[in-house]
Amino acid sequence: QVQLVESGGGLVQAGGSLRLSCVASGSIFSMNVMGWYRQAPGKQRELVATITSRDSTNYADSVKGRFTISRDNAKNTMYLQMNSLKPEDTAVYYCRLIAATYVYWGQGTQVTVSS
Numbered sequence: 036q037v038q039l040v041e042s043g044g045g046l047v048q049a050g051g052s053l054r055l056s057c058v059a060s061g062s063i064f065s066m067n068v069m070g071w072y073r074q075a076p077g078k079q080r081e082l083v084a085t086i087t088s089r090d091s092t093n094y095a096d097s098v099k100g101r102f103t104i105s106r107d108n109a110k111n112t113m114y115l116q117m118n119s120l121k122p123e124d125t126a127v128y129y130c131r132l133i134a135a136t137y138v139y140w141g142q143g144t145q146v147t148v149s150s
Contacts, residue, residue, distance in 0.1 A: 036062065037059055037060070037063055037132060037134070037137070037139045038060045038061050038139075039058070039059050039130045039131075039141035039142075040057065040058050040060075040130075040141060040142075041056065041128065041141045041142070041143060041144040042055070042056050042057075042058075042144060043055040043144060044144030044145045044146045045145075045147070046148075047120055047146075047147070047148055047149070048148070048149050049120060049121055049122055049148055049149065049150050050119060050120065051120050051148070052116070052118045052119075052120065053117045053120065053146060054114060054115070054116050054117070055115040055128055055130075055144060055146075056112055056114055057069070057071075057112065057113045057115075057130030057141055058110075058111060058112050059112070059113070059130075059132055059139075063111060063132070063134065066134070067087075067088050067133060067134035068085055068086070068087050068088070068132070068133045068134075069086055069113045069130065069131065069132050069133075070082065070083070070085035070086065070104075070130075070132075070133075071083040071084050071085075071104060071113075071115045071128055071130060071131075072129045072131055073124075073127065073128045073129065074127050074129070074143075075123075075125060075127075080129065081095065082095050083095055083098055083102065083104075083115065083128070084098065084102060084115065085104070086104045086106050086113065088108065090105075092104055097123075098117075098124075101117065101118050101119045101120075102115060102116065102117050102118070103116040103118075104116075117146070120146075120148045121148060122148045122149065122150045123148075124146060124148050125146060125147050125148050126145075126146060127144065127145050128143060128145075128146050129141055129142075129143045
């Protein structure tokens with residue numbers, strides 16, 4: 036079993052920055068894909084960014100150039116540096132890990148961007 040715990044969310048003004056963290060614990064396969072997803076009120080959960088265990092990254096068009104995903108495999112931790120935040124970035128941000136056929140989700144952290 037794998038547990039994912041997100042942290043780093045909060046309230047920030049438009050143009051500001053936040054750094055989210057996701058710590059994974061439990062039986063983690065060495066080869067896996069981790070990612071950040073978000074869900075705004077009344078909307079479906081959407082991809083923000085993903086990163087493989089070999090540091091290959093993928094971003095949603097809406098965050099390219101503003102967000103950076105990274106990971107520290109030694110610490111089983113993934114990060115999302117969010118710069119130039121916009122009110123439309125307001126959402127609950129979730130961490131996801133895929134290893135073999137298993138998919139795990141964290142409980143989410145709220146990010147609120149005020150205009």
